Amino acid sequence: MNNSESNKSNNRRPVIDIEGLNKWFGSFHVLRDISLSVEQGEKIVICGPSGSGKSTLIRCINFLEEHQEGQIVVDGIELTGDLKNIDAVRREVGMVFQSFNLFPHLSVIENCTLAPIWVRKTPHAEAEELAMEYLERVKIPEQAHKYPGQLSGGQQQRVAIARSLCMKPKIMLFDEPTSALDPEMIKEVLDVMVDLADSGMTMLVVTHEMGFAAQVADQVIFMDEGQIVEQNTPDEFFENPQSDRTKLFLSQILSH
Amino acid sequence: MSASSDTIKQYKEARPPPIASTGIIGWLRQNLFSSMSNTALTLVAIYLLTLAIPAILDWVFLSSQISGDTRFDCKVEGACWAWIDQRFGQFLFGFYPAGERWRVVIAFILLFPALIPWLTHGTPGQRYLRWFSVAYPVIATILLAGGFGLQEVPTDKFGGFMLNLIVGLSGIVLSLPVGILLALGRQSKLPLIRWFSIGFIEAVRGVPLITLLFVSNILLPIFLPPDVTLDSIIRVIIMVTAFASAYMAEVIRGGLQAIPSGQYEAAHAMGLNYWKSMRLIILPQALRISIPGIVNTFTGLFKDTTLVIVIGLFDILGIANAMVSNPDWLGLSTETYVFVAVFFFAVCFSMSRYSMWLERRLGKQRH
Numbered sequence: 123m124n125n126s127e128s129n130k131s132n133n134r135r136p137v138i139d140i141e142g143l144n145k146w147f148g149s150f151h152v153l154r155d156i157s158l159s160v161e162q163g164e165k166i167v168i169c170g171p172s173g174s175g176k177s178t179l180i181r182c183i184n185f186l187e188e189h190q191e192g193q194i195v196v197d198g199i200e201l202t203g204d205l206k207n208i209d210a211v212r213r214e215v216g217m218v219f220q221s222f223n224l225f226p227h228l229s230v231i232e233n234c235t236l237a238p239i240w241v242r243k244t245p246h247a248e249a250e251e252l253a254m255e256y257l258e259r260v261k262i263p264e265q266a267h268k269y270p271g272q273l274s275g276g277q278q279q280r281v282a283i284a285r286s287l288c289m290k291p292k293i294m295l296f297d298e299p300t301s302a303l304d305p306e307m308i309k310e311v312l313d314v315m316v317d318l319a320d321s322g323m324t325m326l327v328v329t330h331e332m333g334f335a336a337q338v339a340d341q342v343i344f345m346d347e348g349q350i351v352e353q354n355t356p357d358e359f360f361e362n363p364q365s366d367r368t369k370l371f372l373s374q375i376l377s378h
Numbered sequence: 379m380s381a382s383s384d385t386i387k388q389y390k391e392a393r394p395p396p397i398a399s400t401g402i403i404g405w406l407r408q409n410l411f412s413s414m415s416n417t418a419l420t421l422v423a424i425y426l427l428t429l430a431i432p433a434i435l436d437w438v439f440l441s442s443q444i445s446g447d448t449r450f451d452c453k454v455e456g457a458c459w460a461w462i463d464q465r466f467g468q469f470l471f472g473f474y475p476a477g478e479r480w481r482v483v484i485a486f487i488l489l490f491p492a493l494i495p496w497l498t499h500g501t502p503g504q505r506y507l508r509w510f511s512v513a514y515p516v517i518a519t520i521l522l523a524g525g526f527g528l529q530e531v532p533t534d535k536f537g538g539f540m541l542n543l544i545v546g547l548s549g550i551v552l553s554l555p556v557g558i559l560l561a562l563g564r565q566s567k568l569p570l571i572r573w574f575s576i577g578f579i580e581a582v583r584g585v586p587l588i589t590l591l592f593v594s595n596i597l598l599p600i601f602l603p604p605d606v607t608l609d610s611i612i613r614v615i616i617m618v619t620a621f622a623s624a625y626m627a628e629v630i631r632g633g634l635q636a637i638p639s640g641q642y643e644a645a646h647a648m649g650l651n652y653w654k655s656m657r658l659i660i661l662p663q664a665l666r667i668s669i670p671g672i673v674n675t676f677t678g679l680f681k682d683t684t685l686v687i688v689i690g691l692f693d694i695l696g697i698a699n700a701m702v703s704n705p706d707w708l709g710l711s712t713e714t715y716v717f718v719a720v721f722f723f724a725v726c727f728s729m730s731r732y733s734m735w736l737e738r739r740l741g742k743q744r745h
Contacts (some may be wrong), residue, residue: 181737184647187644205651209649212646216647221638221640221641223640223641223643223644224644225641225659226663227663227666227740234647237649237650240654240658241648241649241650246583289465289648289649
């Protein structure tokens, strides 16, 4: 390790450190010896064919999935079965899902204030102020008192992003955030995510939006059969893919 | 220029639907006269109603008699309501001392401010009324059973419709939370809790309520300290609650299973722990889906309160049975049971209408 590199890692400490991660669903080996280190402020895009384990990988980071082998350390806290640690990690890690998962019985603003009030014990008025601030940031403050069912998919996903941001997370996980959206709405969600990336948020994004990857990612990871096949900067990844599997994947998703 | 490259110059204005599909005419056409066979059925139904309604009105009101000391004073073809004057108090209060019945009436009136804050949304003073509801069971018990300067009334004097209401409402109020806990317990990851819940639900659901009531004085002491004896009404309330909550648990389990796993995941990902995610996210949605089944269980429970007769309590049906076999009123069973049915119908129908209103109100939240 040369000097400049060690300086860099001192300035940018890893906020996620994954070592030798293995996970099985029943007898199916879904994650195989994954090691990954993510530094503060880094944006990582994970792509790969369906069933390659990319969603499972990011779901392990906030313990929505339990791993059987290996070590995951998030913001200095190791994820074990210990509920205290899990809760501590979940407070610092926001997650956006493919199917939004807004709470349909609560209004938009109630969706956003729920966790700050009940988990962070933020006073009611303060939580609402915070929620309005983030709803403005995702450009839908005027929908605050509607219910999720009254919004379009793109609007719902932006609310979901605002809802996560209200917990002031250090890390944001995105699990195929635009896959369930109509083509006309994908851009409005990506714009919000680009904006968030520009603000310095640490992000792990599972997506097939390669334009987004080229624009914001520091690293692009290609996964297949539960392993990291290739990991590189976007320029190298798109211009000069190493493995045949990556080349095939890229040719298929970029052919249109 | 080819036809396929034409573009629309101007969008078409929206028009109202054709007259015949809306309004009264549209409704009649769609619902009563949509086909030959439906038209025939409509006409037959109208004919049957013209026969039945006048006959019923005639029996209940026009050819009926409301005065007399025994059934032999009734000289009419229609219903003989003469007994109501003598027996009305018994039907409502059983053998509760006549001079003390005002206490039951007050307890009944106070029931409404105790219930309303839980049944409605945004009632003025809701917060204070909820505190009142918490105190209500104590207030009602003192009013009904006595103490604190009120003459004590032993519970074997309780009876009539008052008894149905006491057992029914206590069962309803208790079986919902117990049912929720059993439903959650049945899904628990902890084997002991899951096994207990499944065992309880299956055991209680597998036997008729009437046998539970019979064996309650053998069964309950097993779970109690040796020198505690339970009042028979308390015993009945416990058994009815246990019975209804087993059904309730299954109804709510159905609702829980209808909630997409994404809701649990989103709640967990935000750092909400198990009880908070249940209380704030999962149960509000699961209970809403379960409303029809819950109300179904409630109405069943309320009607099952008539089974208290098997352990020697005289609810409204017990009083009715006793009266029908009284020589003075022998044979007036139609009148008596119609009268009793009206009470049950009034309560069960109100519950059903309330649940429809509640579903509509909650339904507005999700489109």
